[in-house]
Amino acid sequence: MVYTPNLVSRQLFGKVVLTRNKCLKNFTIRNVNRNSIQFIVPTNRKFATSIESSSSSAEIPAKKHAPTKVVEFTADKYTYLRRNPNFKELTQDDIKFFASILPANGLIIDNEEDLIPYNVDWMKKYRGRSRLVAKPKTTHQVSQILKYCNENKLAVVPQGGNTGLVGGGVPVFDEIVLNTNNMNQxxxxxxxxxxxxxxxxxxxxxxxxxxxxxxxxxxxxxxxxxxxxxxxxxxxxxxxxxxxxxxxxxxxxxxxxxxxxxxxxxxxxxxxxxxxxxxxxxxxxxxxxxxxxxxxxxxxxTPPKPKAVNVAVLGVNTFQNVQNAFVMSKNKLSEILSAFEFWDSDALKLLKAHNIQGKNLPLKDNYPFYVLIEISGSNKYHDDDKLQNFLEELLTNEIVNDGVVAQDETQISALWSLREGIPEACSKTGAVYKYDISIPLSVFYQMAEDIRNRLRSAGVLGEDKPVSNVVAYGHVGDGNIHLNITAKSYDPEVTNLIEPYIYEWTEQHNGSISAEHGLGLMKANYLRYSKSSSMISIMKQIKQSIDPNGIMNPYKFLPTQ
Amino acid sequence: MVYTPNLVSRQLFGKVVLTRNKCLKNFTIRNVNRNSIQFIVPTNRKFATSIESSSSSAEIPAKKHAPTKVVEFTADKYTYLRRNPNFKELTQDDIKFFASILPANGLIIDNEEDLIPYNVDWMKKYRGRSRLVAKPKTTHQVSQILKYCNENKLAVVPQGGNTGLVGGGVPVFDEIVLNTNNMNQxxxxxxxxxxxxxxxxxxxxxxxxxxxxxxxxxxxxxxxxxxxxxxxxxxxxxxxxxxxxxxxxxxxxxxxxxxxxxxxxxxxxxxxxxxxxxxxxxxxxxxxxxxxxxxxxxxxxTPPKPKAVNVAVLGVNTFQNVQNAFVMSKNKLSEILSAFEFWDSDALKLLKAHNIQGKNLPLKDNYPFYVLIEISGSNKYHDDDKLQNFLEELLTNEIVNDGVVAQDETQISALWSLREGIPEACSKTGAVYKYDISIPLSVFYQMAEDIRNRLRSAGVLGEDKPVSNVVAYGHVGDGNIHLNITAKSYDPEVTNLIEPYIYEWTEQHNGSISAEHGLGLMKANYLRYSKSSSMISIMKQIKQSIDPNGIMNPYKFLPTQ
Incomplete structure (x- = not known):
């Protein structure tokens, strides 16, 4: 990486300002040089569209579906699970029916290799034993399939791009997969x-x-x-x-x-x-x-596409100052603020260690916290002016310590890829315990620290210990923290140290155990930590009213235990 | 009203620009003079807070609850309505129970005068015969009331500020009113x-x-x-x-x-x-x-309060140009656009006739259409700059013909009060048939024209005819038109000319028969015009599942016929 070492130059709005403002004495908005794009390798925001792999996540890096034969069957791994005996097993007559209503490319039957991308989730944590994938083309075909399955008590898993993180989009036992790949108009x-x-x-x-x-x-x-x-x-x-x-x-x-x-x-x-x-x-x-x-x-x-987008990455010394910067961004950037993301130094350590973004990173010194701010508006001149005022105010109030502002789209992508490279960097270590929590901002980072202390006290966190890192990142603007605990392998002792502790912690702080990833199979039985018994009761009532045979995505979402 | 007649002066951003831009030749953003505030009597946006009168509307002008003894009982007016014989009538034991759990100011019983504000809706179209109003202070008291009512099959109408327009917040027969006035922390x-x-x-x-x-x-x-x-x-x-x-x-x-x-x-x-x-x-x-x-x-x-708000009112010759201005406002004002409202010349005629906003109005000439645009942002300089560019583009493209921009908060209120005075102006004529329709913008105004033609062909629209005006106004930005048909009195012949024609028209154009006012009693039986039988069926299933005795706000919302 080639940094322009001129600490007094600022490039904003396309022109270099060579004056060094008094309030900028501890700060440089460095010129991320056009000729030094290599410092951040762009960009893995995009998933290959050819992957056929129900649900979605902001936490998925670009990665092809790897061979999955080693993935243990969900039913073998989670031994509390029992197949619902009310569900029928697939027969030749059933297969004939599906073949009669589906298009030629709309049916996969009994070919294990072909079924793998539908039976195994993207994280390779869950694996079902479905014998049949139906890929209808029309709503009418979906209606025919569900009517038949309901009358015949065949369980069904709806599946989209299979990018979920909680095992919600793949079968647990032999449920039929209803995949929407062919419905793409x-x-x-x-x-x-x-x-x-x-x-x-x-x-x-x-x-x-x-x-x-x-x-x-x-x-x-x-x-x-x-x-x-x-x-x-x-x-x-x-x-x-x-x-x-x-x-x-x-x-x-x-x-x-x-x-x-x-x-x-x-x-x-x-x-x-x-x-x-x-x-x-x-x-x-x-x-x-x-x-x-x-x-x-x-x-x-859909909103109008913003005409002007820019991104800044800032180094911050305390989480209190991350919060202060957020409040100030709502005040100063207001209607043009489109993202306020953060990650901690453990996240940066992994980005460096696994060379995800190249060896060099945009800020020279290390900081406990990094903030990515995106602005999107309709007028670049106005937006950059707001951003400049905001950054100056942050400096004047000594809220941030260093920062860079992107100069073009490539650099915007490069800065974003830092944030978006974190899940991949975490996954390189071995096993990752992933948690997706909403909590009030006042206790947002305390969760990571409490978990670290707990694991350290138990002697499992550190070099040559089962757990190598507790990484925190996520959407400050939404109160949504992603906690990734990286380990050599999934270890029952570690699991028992984290769960249900993390869910109890979340409950005590009025949080949600699933901010955006959903419940799926992973968190169905933990729902009580975020919803009262009366809420769960009315959910079950609605499920019973609409799906009395329980054929839709069974074993998931609502507690089975 | 005193207009500054200088057609070449523009006051924007606090300074008068005396140049006459070429592209401005057909346009003046007039200086709405600070000394001429009397031209629009500000402002009746606020309802007196002392009125105790469930639901809400953007269409209500300031007006005290007038004496309501003349209001016909709903059950007498709508003879298809039958009291549900499964509901119990109130007994002395019931009254004793309510008295035992409610605070001193939390119960009104059998005093007709005191009960009127709760039995009669704001529009004075609906009148119930409730004998008891319960005004709990706590959630626990609400729970006690509903549990008792459910066990004893006493029907209940929840009521808030009683500002609804569809008779949803007042009783039809002798339902108990549960008013939330005392829950105000x-x-x-x-x-x-x-x-x-x-x-x-x-x-x-x-x-x-x-x-x-x-x-x-x-x-x-x-x-x-x-x-x-x-x-x-x-x-x-x-x-x-x-x-x-x-x-x-x-x-x-x-x-x-x-x-x-x-x-x-x-x-x-x-x-x-x-x-x-x-x-x-x-x-x-x-x-x-x-x-x-x-x-x-x-x-x-809640969002941060915008630091800079401004309003412009424009005169436009065609509805196509109202649409064009809307598309351009999304493009040019984008993130700071906070309202895009319109009214037609019939609305203006009534504003003038009933002297709602003073005799003089901000635009000298009459136009078929008027548009009110509000911008709200965080930086007045940037926002005014965007507004100026937008207005110039409108002119260059000959989309609008005249306009004013407010110079201060009083003028902003004054311009808003034009839009907000329309419902009151309509109500001065006698009876008003009010419709609140969502339709695609492409046919937005055609509805008003089709209704006018229909009424005119039937010989009922015009001077000395039963119907005096068909007034259209509303939220262009939300695709929500308010159609007010003003008449000397409610006339079955006129009603039959409008209904179900207007609902059929809405259905044919994939619209909604209630954009924002809800269904209440007024539109419960017209639900089929906006929702399919399968949708209505699942609604009934949910109602049955949660309220099996049907005690909550009966006779309304879902079709009874």
Whole structure:
């Protein structure tokens, strides 16, 4: 990496300001030189679109589905799981039925190798034994499949891009996989209102590229954008990188088409921003993780594509100052603030150790905390002016210690790839215990420190110890921390030190044990840490009312124990 | 009104620009003189807070509850309605129970005069015969009331500020009124996250004033803000004036506390932006109009209060150009656009005729359409610059013909009061048929024209005819048109000409028969025009599952016929 060593030069708004402002004495917004792009290897934000791999996550780096024969069967690993004896096993008659209604490329049967990408999750933590993958092309076919399965008590797992992190999108036993790969048509887009209507199997990035040509963008963005399906995004209420700016899918999804377990098609594909006619049924499907039916179509409000985007990465000495910088960013950047991310020095250590972003990193010195701020607006001049004022105020108040501002799109990607490279850097160590917690900002980082202390006291954290790192990063702007605990291998002693401690800690601090990754199989039995018994009871009531045979994505989401 | 007649002066950003730009030749952004405030009498946005009058609306002008003895009983007016014989009638034992659990100021019994503000809706269209109003102070008391009512099959109408327009918040027969007036405490506010938690009975304007002191604002604003309760806002999924900017309550409400009909308290008062743990049950309550239980507490994400707000009113010759201006505003004003409202020349005629805003109006000439654009941002200089560029582009492209830009807060209020005075101006004529429709922008104004043609062809529209005006106004930015048909009196012949024609028209154009006012009693039986039978069926299933005795707000919301 080649740094321009001139600590008094600032390049903002395309012109170099050579004056050294008094308030800037401890700070340099360095010129990230155009000729030194190699300092950060861009970029692994994109998942290869050819991967066929229900749900979604902002935490997934680019990686092909590796051979998965070594993946242990979920049912063997989690011995408390019992196949529901009410479910029928697949027969030749069933196969004949599916073959009769599906297109030629819409059925995979009994070929273990071909079934692996559908039976095994992206993390290679979960593996089911499904014998049949159905890939319908139309909503009518989905309806036929579910009606048949419901009448015949065949359990079904809806699956999108298979990018989930909690085992929600793959079978546990022999459930049929209903994959939305073949449902990938854009149905309509209105350039006046910005409302997009499309099939559930459209890939997020494909939609975003399509919209970009018309001056719009998707209101959500994830690391898995190159693979995840919009239907899976909605089914898992994906959060991701733009939630701070555009809000959750509960606000931006305007309508859904979904098929109920009995085959009923709910045609609620509204293209209206306002519609107060009856219960907002679609909301139940947003985040239901395929347990109430299959989402087949999505209507979503898309915002104009920002004309000016910029990114700064800052070094900060205390988490209190990370919070201070966040409050100040809401005040000074306000309507143009589109991301406020952070990672800690343990995350940076792994980025360096595994050479994920090249050997050199944008800030020369090490800091306990790093903050990435993205601004997106309609006027570059105004936006850069706001950013400059904001950074100067941070300096004047000694809230940050160092920082860089990107000068072009490549550098923006490079800075983002630091943040987005962290999950991959963590995964290089061996095993990763991944937690996705929402907690109030006041105790946001205390969780990482408490876990570290606990593991250290137990003598399992450190060099040549079972646990090598406790890495914290995530979306400060959303109150969502990702805690990755890296270890040589999954170790029951370590697991028992972390769980249920981390869930109890979260409950005590009024947090959520799943901010954005959902419950799936992984957290179904921990739901009580975030929801009261009366809430769980009404959830079960709704599940029972809509899916009385329980065929939709069984063993997951709601507690089985 | 005193206009500065200098057609070449422009006052923007606090300085007068005396040059006449070529592209400005057909346009003047007039100086709305500080000394001529009398031209628009400010402002009737606020409802008197002393009125005790569930639900909410952006369409309500300031008006005290007038004597209501003349209001016909709903049951006498709508003869298809039959009291549900499964509901018990109130007994002395019941009254004793309520008296035993409620505070001294929490019970009104059998005093007709005292009961009127709770039995009669704000529009004086609906009148119930409730003998008892319960005004609990705590969630526990609400729980006790509902448990008792459910066990004893006493029907209940939840009521907030009683500012609804569809008869949803007042009884039809002798239902007990459960009013949230006494539940008015702010529970917590976090100035870092901007998350407010409060009782359901807090008045919207009180909350907004409280937040203003801390640099925040409520994400919704309504004409009825001085009276409406936040609980009613949530129960009716109120839209209002800030939806374009901050999105719907489905996105901004983070948590709810609600009491189910059996007295179960659902404690889902989350203060987290992200929480993917189970079905998002609170969403069912948003817009459920009191039919599933009583909302007792609300957690809501509030945005920073904009530091710079400005408003422009423009005269436009065609509705196509209103649409063009909207598309351009999304492009040029983008993140600072906070309202895009319109009204037509019939609306202006009534404003003039009834002298609602003073005799003089800001634009000298008459135009078929008027547009009000509000911008809200964090930097006045940047925002005014964007507004100027936008207005110049409108002129260059000959999209608008004339306009004014406010110079201070008083003028902002004055310009807003034009838009907000329209419902009052309509109500001065006698009877008003009010419709609140969402439709695609491409056919937005065609509805008004089609209704006019229909009424004219039938010989009922014009001077000395039963119908005097068909007035259209509303939220272009949300695709929400308010159609007010003014008449001497409610006339069955006129009603039959409008209904179900207007609902059929809406259905044919994929619209919603209730954009933001809800269904209440008025539109319950028209739900089929906006929702399919499968959607209505699942709604009924949910209602049956949560309120099996049907005690919550009966006769409304879901079709009874």
């Amino acid at each position: 854009i149905r309509s887009f209105d350039p006046v209102s910005g409302i997009l209507v499309c099939d559930a199997g459209c890939i997020l990035e494909v939609l975003d590229n399509y919209l970009a040509e018309q001056g719009y963008t998707m209101p959500l963005d994830l690391g898995a954008k190159g693979s995840c399906h919009i239907g899976g995004n909605v089914a898992t209420n994906a959060g991701g990188l733009r939630l701070l700016r555009y809000g959750s899918l509960h606000g931006t999804v305007l309508g859904l088409e979904a098929v109920l377990p009995d085959g009923t098609i709910l045609d609620n594909l509204s293209t209206l921003r306002k519609d107060n006619t009856g219960y907002d049924i679609k909301q139940l499907f947003i985040g239901s993780e395929g347990t109430l039916g299959v989402i087949t179509g999505v209507s979503i409000l | 702010i529970r917590s506010f976090d100035p870092v996250s901007g998350i407010l938690v409060c009782d359901a009975g807090c008045i919207l304007e009180v909350l907004d004033n409280y937040l203003a002191e801390q640099g925040y604002t409520m994400p919704l604003d309504l004409g009825a803000k001085g009276s409406c309760h936040i609980g009613g806002n949530v129960a009716t999924n109120a839209g209002g004036l800030r939806l374009l900017r901050y999105g719907s309550l489905h996105g901004t409400v983070l948590g709810l506390e609600a009491v189910l009909p059996d007295g179960t308290i659902l404690d889902n008062l989350s203060t987290l932006r992200k929480d993917n743990t189970g079905y998002d049950i609170k969403q069912l309550f948003i817009g459920s109009e009191g039919t599933l239980g009583v909302i007792t507490g609300v957690s809501i994400l």
